[in-house]
Amino acid sequence: MTRKSHSITIRDVARQADVSVATVSRYINRNAPVSPEVAERISKVMAELNYVPHAAARHLATRKTRSIGLLLTTINYDFFTPLLSGLERVVAENNHNLLVATYRADLRKDYPPPVGPHNTDGVVVFADALQEEQLAQWYRMNFPMVLVHRTPPPYLNIPYVTIENKAASRKIVDHLIEVHGRRRIIFTRGLENHEDSHWRELGYKASLEAHGIPYDPRLIIRGEFDREVTYQEMSAFLANNHPDFDAVFASDDDSALGVIRALNDAGIPVPESVSVVGFDDQHFSCILPLPLTTVRAPTEEVGRMAGSQILKILQGEAADPMTLLPTEIVIRQSCGCNESQS
Amino acid sequence: MTRKSHSITIRDVARQADVSVATVSRYINRNAPVSPEVAERISKVMAELNYVPHAAARHLATRKTRSIGLLLTTINYDFFTPLLSGLERVVAENNHNLLVATYRADLRKDYPPPVGPHNTDGVVVFADALQEEQLAQWYRMNFPMVLVHRTPPPYLNIPYVTIENKAASRKIVDHLIEVHGRRRIIFTRGLENHEDSHWRELGYKASLEAHGIPYDPRLIIRGEFDREVTYQEMSAFLANNHPDFDAVFASDDDSALGVIRALNDAGIPVPESVSVVGFDDQHFSCILPLPLTTVRAPTEEVGRMAGSQILKILQGEAADPMTLLPTEIVIRQSCGCNESQS
DNA sequence: TTGTACGCGTTATCAC
DNA sequence: GTGATAACGCGTACAA
Numbered sequence: 125m126t127r128k129s130h131s132i133t134i135r136d137v138a139r140q141a142d143v144s145v146a147t148v149s150r151y152i153n154r155n156a157p158v159s160p161e162v163a164e165r166i167s168k169v170m171a172e173l174n175y176v177p178h179a180a181a182r183h184l185a186t187r188k189t190r191s192i193g194l195l196l197t198t199i200n201y202d203f204f205t206p207l208l209s210g211l212e213r214v215v216a217e218n219n220h221n222l223l224v225a226t227y228r229a230d231l232r233k234d235y236p237p238p239v240g241p242h243n244t245d246g247v248v249v250f251a252d253a254l255q256e257e258q259l260a261q262w263y264r265m266n267f268p269m270v271l272v273h274r275t276p277p278p279y280l281n282i283p284y285v286t287i288e289n290k291a292a293s294r295k296i297v298d299h300l301i302e303v304h305g306r307r308r309i310i311f312t313r314g315l316e317n318h319e320d321s322h323w324r325e326l327g328y329k330a331s332l333e334a335h336g337i338p339y340d341p342r343l344i345i346r347g348e349f350d351r352e353v354t355y356q357e358m359s360a361f362l363a364n365n366h367p368d369f370d371a372v373f374a375s376d377d378d379s380a381l382g383v384i385r386a387l388n389d390a391g392i393p394v395p396e397s398v399s400v401v402g403f404d405d406q407h408f409s410c411i412l413p414l415p416l417t418t419v420r421a422p423t424e425e426v427g428r429m430a431g432s433q434i435l436k437i438l439q440g441e442a443a444d445p446m447t448l449l450p451t452e453i454v455i456r457q458s459c460g461c462n463e464s465q466s
Numbered sequence: 467m468t469r470k471s472h473s474i475t476i477r478d479v480a481r482q483a484d485v486s487v488a489t490v491s492r493y494i495n496r497n498a499p500v501s502p503e504v505a506e507r508i509s510k511v512m513a514e515l516n517y518v519p520h521a522a523a524r525h526l527a528t529r530k531t532r533s534i535g536l537l538l539t540t541i542n543y544d545f546f547t548p549l550l551s552g553l554e555r556v557v558a559e560n561n562h563n564l565l566v567a568t569y570r571a572d573l574r575k576d577y578p579p580p581v582g583p584h585n586t587d588g589v590v591v592f593a594d595a596l597q598e599e600q601l602a603q604w605y606r607m608n609f610p611m612v613l614v615h616r617t618p619p620p621y622l623n624i625p626y627v628t629i630e631n632k633a634a635s636r637k638i639v640d641h642l643i644e645v646h647g648r649r650r651i652i653f654t655r656g657l658e659n660h661e662d663s664h665w666r667e668l669g670y671k672a673s674l675e676a677h678g679i680p681y682d683p684r685l686i687i688r689g690e691f692d693r694e695v696t697y698q699e700m701s702a703f704l705a706n707n708h709p710d711f712d713a714v715f716a717s718d719d720d721s722a723l724g725v726i727r728a729l730n731d732a733g734i735p736v737p738e739s740v741s742v743v744g745f746d747d748q749h750f751s752c753i754l755p756l757p758l759t760t761v762r763a764p765t766e767e768v769g770r771m772a773g774s775q776i777l778k779i780l781q782g783e784a785a786d787p788m789t790l791l792p793t794e795i796v797i798r799q800s801c802g803c804n805e806s807q808s
Numbered sequence: 809t810t811g812t813a814c815g816c817g818t819t820a821t822c823a824c
Numbered sequence: 825g826t827g828a829t830a831a832c833g834c835g836t837a838c839a840a
Binding site: 811822 | 826830831833837838840
Binding site: 487491497520522527 | 816818819820
């Protein structure tokens, strides 16, 4: 260590305020009484010097980083905006920092995740950003975690927050069937290994079954929660001679846009000939000239809840093992209804 | 310090591998030769112990955090998704972490920004997240910064990356005038203190002037880059007896949606009676049933460039003082054109 | 109420 | 090529 640091430290403050570093520390952390006049002196010197405690040193001494990590698979979807927004707000309100990182467990098995015990006090893990093995390891060492849009494996008691997928999916498909008389309904799958997609498909099947409609695997289309992929797949479906259909349940709103575009390309009138519904109620969904009938997912609240759960754990409280946020279907016009938009 | 830490340290590795901590450190950082067999031993022990170096300790010793901060005013807009995505990618590729934080300089004058020299090696500052005074202070202490969507005050030589606003705005208004014969064009302003909005307005004015159309302040509407605000303002405008108009240049696509909705509510046909154009080419803009004529802003690249600039600085290289990314107008249908959508 | 001194986990500087 | 060991800046027993 040769290079004398030129940054100002607590020692500089102490010297100028003519007290010990301990006193300055106490003043900063307000964890022990400091006489008013000394406090005044310290405060003034700190302001003069623009002193800000060095985080790393603090972390090392405290063994707390005051920051929490968010582990995502990708940042490509607008879906993440409300999630991030909600999480950041809660985290910031509690004077913590937020580290945002992407990680594809399947791609980088040899590298450790970019956020973890070494640089955060806890992490929020989205969907399948982490593999079970990694979850298990952190679980064993009691590292605080909260899962979002994913349930933990049964033997790992990790708190999670997710949304109600199945019932709402079933309801929206019910609507297609009962109100609009649709019976040949396509489902565009989301990403594999993504529970949301899985549950939505189950809701879809449940509805079909309840109405005595046979499940036809030819009506299941790949979509990956991606507008472009869904557009391609839907177009391919339409191009070949395909089974009849009269509705599409897209696994999310973004895919629904891909579906609609493919349908438009093919000259199939929506919603007259084919009803289209989605999931999420994204930012754009209500404003489309053909407003989307969809399921409202409280994504921002998922972010907030994840934040408050992880903070609870950090404060030594027990987190709720499971937070299941309600969803509701919102009927607009892409299904064929003609209600006023909301 | 009472609580003996149970985390495994470099010392544990050293002991088990039967070498000194210095050697382990050398192995980890590959900054000095280590005999192959020793390397092998260390490597094995590290894997067994799941050892990950403690970031804070490293930071303290190195005086480098290996993380960069992103300072935003808010995360409410989908606009940030590509920005964040681009930035995160570059940052991660260079083995750095990304701290995302919001800060409203105007609201919390007494609190220091959540990211800064104390916990990052450098920050990317969006628009007016920071006040000049703070910029100046960090500049004086040589703290690495890159501004995005903002130019630094003239006396602060801070690198910035932003997009070409004025020329594109002028071009899109030219289009309205020259191709569609519009002459009474509304501009919905973005946020105050936001340079993008400012430059877009200048482009708007330049176009008017070039065509000999008088500037009418009554045609300037508040919008704040927000769909809802713009909707309200536009509706209010329409409700009172207002001057004639035949087109709207919205300061961003999100506002354009608010405009269109207000117009729809009022029964004014778009684009027949009124052309509407936006700015940004957001994710949803091309898929609208009335695809939006707008300006394509390379927001993801702004993120990437900001990342590479700040990393350059961290590596001791000089950053480009200014990075001005080109924009291009994309003609779709909301202006009245009937081109195929892209 | 205040000060002294040690430890947090790592890097880097010496010697060897 | 390797091993001791002093920093890095801060928090906190413990003593006063």
